Amino acid sequence: MSELSHQLEPAAPPAPPGPAARDSWRSRHRFAASLTRGAGLAGVVLVAMVCLAGLFAPLLTSWDPVQQVAGSQLLPPGAGHLFGTDQLSRDIAARVFHGARTSLLVAVIAVPAGTVLGILIGLLATTRPLADLITQRVFDVVLAFPALILGVLLALVAGPGTPTVITVIVVTEAPIVGRLIRSQVLRVRELPFVESARVIGAPGGWVLRRHVLPNSLEPVAVHVALAFSGAIFAESAMSFLGIGVRPPAPSLGGVIADSLLYIEIRPWFAVAPLAVVVALSVGFYLIAQALGKAGRD
Numbered sequence: 001m002s003e004l005s006h007q008l009e010p011a012a013p014p015a016p017p018g019p020a021a022r023d024s025w026r027s028r029h030r031f032a033a034s035l036t037r038g039a040g041l042a043g044v045v046l047v048a049m050v051c052l053a054g055l056f057a058p059l060l061t062s063w064d065p066v067q068q069v070a071g072s073q074l075l076p077p078g079a080g081h082l083f084g085t086d087q088l089s090r091d092i093a094a095r096v097f098h099g100a101r102t103s104l105l106v107a108v109i110a111v112p113a114g115t116v117l118g119i120l121i122g123l124l125a126t127t128r129p130l131a132d133l134i135t136q137r138v139f140d141v142v143l144a145f146p147a148l149i150l151g152v153l154l155a156l157v158a159g160p161g162t163p164t165v166i167t168v169i170v171v172t173e174a175p176i177v178g179r180l181i182r183s184q185v186l187r188v189r190e191l192p193f194v195e196s197a198r199v200i201g202a203p204g205g206w207v208l209r210r211h212v213l214p215n216s217l218e219p220v221a222v223h224v225a226l227a228f229s230g231a232i233f234a235e236s237a238m239s240f241l242g243i244g245v246r247p248p249a250p251s252l253g254g255v256i257a258d259s260l261l262y263i264e265i266r267p268w269f270a271v272a273p274l275a276v277v278v279a280l281s282v283g284f285y286l287i288a289q290a291l292g293k294a295g296r297d
Contacts, residue, residue, distance in 0.1 A: 040290025046283030118177025
């Protein structure tokens with residue numbers, strides 16, 4: 001009778017949040033605090049300045065980025081044209097500000113998409129040895145191609161354009177995140193507090209959501225910040241090569257490519273787009289550096 005009543009007893013509820021959950025909360029607090037001082041704050045300021053310039057581009061210049069102003073070819077910076085005009089008499093400031101918006105839009109779409117895809121594939125790789133073997137070999141094949149080479153191959157198949165840039169970034173980002181989350185999950189799920197949760201009968205999905213994933217995402221958060229820097233560079237480089245954003249749509253790489261023909265006689269032509277690319281790349285790098293330091297503390 002006692003054995004029967006023991007079997008009929010309801011399963012014990014999952015354990016309340018323990019030290020692992022509190023450590024995860026402290027980690028998030030450290031990450032947020034790292035962006036309010038030092039290198040983290042400098043990175044946030046740089047990125048925020050460019051984001052605001054792209055967001056309020058129509059208010060910062062009265063010119064349309066594709067508008068040709070008659071008789072204004074290759075004008076130097078001045079009151080009428082903040083950064084001067086290009087070889088087609090278009091306002092460089094308008095093209096740079098709208099180009100920054102394009103680069104940020106590509107990064108905001110591609111990096112989270114690649115991150116989510118990488119997390120899902122990385123989690124799949126931890127479920128079965130065969131799935132792990134297949135995903136690792138696929139990752140090897142994808143990572144064997146540099147992003148620009150992959151961009152050229154994809155442009156030959158699908159044609160140049162913004163969708164091609166986004167696809168390249170997603171495809172190159174997913175294997176990196178996938179391997180990162182795989183290694184973290186394999187490590188965390190062997191820790192004592194995860195084993196304890198399993199022993200008391202907590203469901204596997206609950207353990208994954210409550211313990212394994214929260215304690216596996218710190219390195220991914222650092223990588224995502226760095227991936228934004230890489231995405232800005234990739235978009236600019238592909239547009240520079242003519243396989244990214246298609247003219248006459250504005251892009252930072254496209255403006256830099258146009259400026260090369262006049263770099264000796266009109267050096268100011270390249271200054272603004274280069275400054276924006278550097279500001280975004282350095283800004284996201286500083287953010288990643290600050291988050292990485294917070295994760296090690």
